[in-house]
Amino acid sequence: MAVPTSEEMVSDQLKDFNVEVKDTSQCSATKEDEKSILSFFSFLRSEKNEEIPPRVYDFESVSKLLNEHKLNPSPVHTIYDNNDTLTFKTSIDTALQNYGTRLMQRYRPRYGAIVAIDPVTGRVLALVSYTNEGEKDLGDHLYLSSIFPAASVFKAVTAAAAIENGGLTPLSRIVHTGRNHSLYRSQLAPQLSNFTEFTLRRAFALSVNPAFGRLALFKMDEGALNEYGNRFGYNQTVPFELSAEASEMFPTDCDFTIAQLASGYNRETSLSPLLGALMASAISENGRMPYPTIVDSVVNVSSDSTVYHRESKTWLNPVDSVTAFYLRDLMESVPASGTARRSFRVIRQSPRFNVFQYGGKTGNMRKRGIGRTDWFVGFTRHPYNTDQRLAVAVVTTHTPYWTVQSSFIASELKRIFMRNAQERQRESELERELIATGPR
Structure with missing residues (x-):
């Protein structure tokens, strides 16, 4: 399609005002003048009371504005884009956001980050980034950073591959020898003379490194581990309005490095908090990982019209629903009897939360420059x-x-979320009851 020249553009615009120009060369314009020409005719149209339709925004243009203005998480933002005044309504849950911030400020780790997501829709409910005073500035958006080693959180990926590719279940028996949190070549020998048997569920709950190294070597196809890492979003950019760093897997070139990757016993496999929350979303929602979004809608204040509205879409489907069910079983064992049991004591002992299913995976690894990552x-x-x-x-x-464990902060966020959800449900039921019975 041919692009109109400046002369053709001027002539076409003048026809709207019943002005005939026989010699368009008399109104020639340079490329630099085209914006001025369009602005001038927009002014003429406004003088004629002609309504100019507001610009419609898409995901890419909204993302560009958010990154240009470097906005911090809050429920509402106002941005000026050319002649438009735009109100960005976000999905941030003020209660979760503020409580997460207070927890970080109370316990004062070296660095910290929180991402909370509605796993059904992908709406981001909280984004917290914390840097202690006196520590090197690593950026304002640590929740988008992949500087943190994934550690044993990667065992969730290994478990998914073992279930789908290796045919295991939470009750499958696996053997291991030596200490739970070490990893030596002797622990990975094909035949062990002296060993302990664990179910997959128990090995996951206690985060037994050698057991997961052996899963990758003896219970799944070659290349399956890397395949499932990619399925869960590794080695790719998360499609989010704010620019997020890609999480990367530890490269493998022999059996021992495969075992290191599978167990999370390395510093090279990285994880951003955003991808971590998305992995948990997929496991919660039967294998469906949503597109994460923080902007619910954009309103043009001048025209009082909605120029953007979010859509709920699926980004990845890393596992099927049966595997997701088994993974939830494994993750529920962690706060029940595993590495997070102390942090979740209050929730476990409160009957009001019995209806909820909750689980997760812990992990910790030391990394030079940032300390022990938890x-x-x-x-x-x-x-x-x-x-x-x-x-x-x-x-x-x-x-x-240490000042706090990440599992404790997570348990507190979950407790507040579950309590608020129950209160909203009671208020909704009361409102429906009042409507049904009518005034007395």
Whole structure:
């Protein structure tokens, strides 16, 4: 399609005002003048009371504006784009956002980040980034950063591959020898003379490194581990309005490095809190990983019209529904009797939360420059009410003297979320009851 020249453009615009120009060369314009010409005729149209339709925004243009203005998470933002005044309404849950921020400020790790997502829709409910005073500035958006080693959180990927590719279930028996949290070549020998048997569920709950190394070597096809890592979003950019770093897998070239990747016993496999929350979302929602979004809608204040509205879409389908069910079983064992059991004591002992399913995966690994990294990635879900579900990723880093465990921060966020969800449900039921009975 031919692009109109400046003369043709001027002539065409003048026809709208019943002005005939026989010699268009008399109104020639340079390329630099084209914007001025269009602005001039927009002014003439406004003088004639002709309504100019507002610009419609798409995901890419909204993302560009958010990154240009470097906005921090809050429920509403106002941005000026050329002549438009735009109100961005976000999905941030003020209660979760503020509580997550207070927890970080109370316990003061070296660095910390929180991402909370509605796993059904992909709406981002909280984004918290924390840097302790005196620490090197690593950026304002640590929740989008992949500087953190994934550690044992990667065992969720290994478990998915073992279930789908290797045919295992949570009750499948696996053997291991030596300490749970070490990884030596002797622990990976094809035949062990002295060994302990664990179910997959128990090995996951206690985060037994050698057991997961052996899964990758003896219970799944070659290349399956990398395939499932890619399925869960590794080595690719998360499609989010804010620019997020890609999480990368540890490269493997021999049996021992495969075992390192499978167990999370390496510093090279990275994970961003955003991807961690999305992994938990997929496990919560039967294998469906949503597109994460933070902008619900954009309103043009001048025209009082909605120029953008989010859509709920699926980004990836890393596992099928049966595998997701088994993974939830594994993750539920972690706060029940595994590495996060102390952090979740209050929730376990409170009858009001019995209806909820909740689980996750812990992980920790030292990394030079940021300290001991501590993870919790998990979900909370009402089995029948999809409005009462949450996926969360919490990461903190520490000096040798820890101030808090990420699993505790996650348990507190889940407790507040479940309590607020129950209160909203009661208020809704009361309102329906009042409507049904009518005034007395």
